[in-house]
Amino acid sequence: MQDIQFSEVDGVPTPSASPVTPPCRRHRSRHRLPDWTGPVIYRGRVNDTAVIITGVSGSGKTTIGKGLAERLGWPYADADDFHPPHNVHKLTHGHPLTDEDRQPWLTAMGDWLDARHAADESVVLSCSGLKRRYRDQLHDGRPQVHIVHLHGTVDLIAERLRHRHGHFMKAHMLEGQFSDLEDPQADEDILTVNVDQTPEAIVSEIVSGLKLAESA
Numbered sequence: 001m002q003d004i005q006f007s008e009v010d011g012v013p014t015p016s017a018s019p020v021t022p023p024c025r026r027h028r029s030r031h032r033l034p035d036w037t038g039p040v041i042y043r044g045r046v047n048d049t050a051v052i053i054t055g056v057s058g059s060g061k062t063t064i065g066k067g068l069a070e071r072l073g074w075p076y077a078d079a080d081d082f083h084p085p086h087n088v089h090k091l092t093h094g095h096p097l098t099d100e101d102r103q104p105w106l107t108a109m110g111d112w113l114d115a116r117h118a119a120d121e122s123v124v125l126s127c128s129g130l131k132r133r134y135r136d137q138l139h140d141g142r143p144q145v146h147i148v149h150l151h152g153t154v155d156l157i158a159e160r161l162r163h164r165h166g167h168f169m170k171a172h173m174l175e176g177q178f179s180d181l182e183d184p185q186a187d188e189d190i191l192t193v194n195v196d197q198t199p200e201a202i203v204s205e206i207v208s209g210l211k212l213a214e215s216a
């Protein structure tokens, strides 16, 4: 296998030798690997980037998503705002969502990602993305999307939820969230970050892990 050296050109890592293998192992082969025909598309990087923060309820998606968006100077959106009223009603009354409930919600987020991409706009979206097929639905065919999964223990997250007030999602639903959770697999190209650290440290880990450029 040929060794590929990278140098920076306009902030984009560029190989100094024509590779015969993909330039980056974190690239998802199913939909992002271009044939080697010219300019480098590094990790699927296009003009805009969409970072999706996933994790169970209480893992910190909102806290970290907003912090990251602020650090990068990008708009932020929360998946909770894409739920049809029926889903919010169910969650508010303590009923977990089914795959069927989640379908219109995933479609709405996908449409939103496509609209932001068409406008060349980089964004941060917080979304539970508990099951692999939900993540695939948002990820596949969207080279601008990078997923960051917030990982934490049940005990730590339950403790945080016990202290959270004014949110429709209640702590007792955490068990259902963990039973629905399908941990990210290696081939999903997902950055997993442990939430047992300060929000600032988590945001920094994401910025460096995804090599995101911070706003001045």
Ligand SMILES: Nc1ncnc2c1ncn2[C@@H]1O[C@H](COP(=O)(O)OP(=O)(O)OP(=O)(O)O)[C@@H](O)[C@H]1O
Binding pocket: 055, 056, 057, 058, 059, 060, 061, 062, 063, 064, 080, 126, 128, 160, 161, 163, 164, 165, 167, 169, 195, 197, 198, 199, 202
């Ligand atoms: N790294 C952290 N350290 C300490 N507390 C945190 C951290 N991240 C989040 N929290 C706190 O934990 C609680 C849950 O965080 P947050 O609301 O961001 O989670 P969430 O994943 O968006 O939840 P949901 O999916 O239910 O909206 C909040 O009270 C928040 O302030």
Ligand SMILES: O=C(O)[C@H](O)[C@@H](O)[C@H](O)[C@H](O)CO
Binding pocket: 056, 057, 058, 079, 080, 091, 097, 102, 127, 128, 129, 130, 169, 177
């Ligand atoms: O997939 C789900 O069950 C939902 O997305 C929930 O996780 C909530 O929307 C959210 O996390 C609570 O704020």
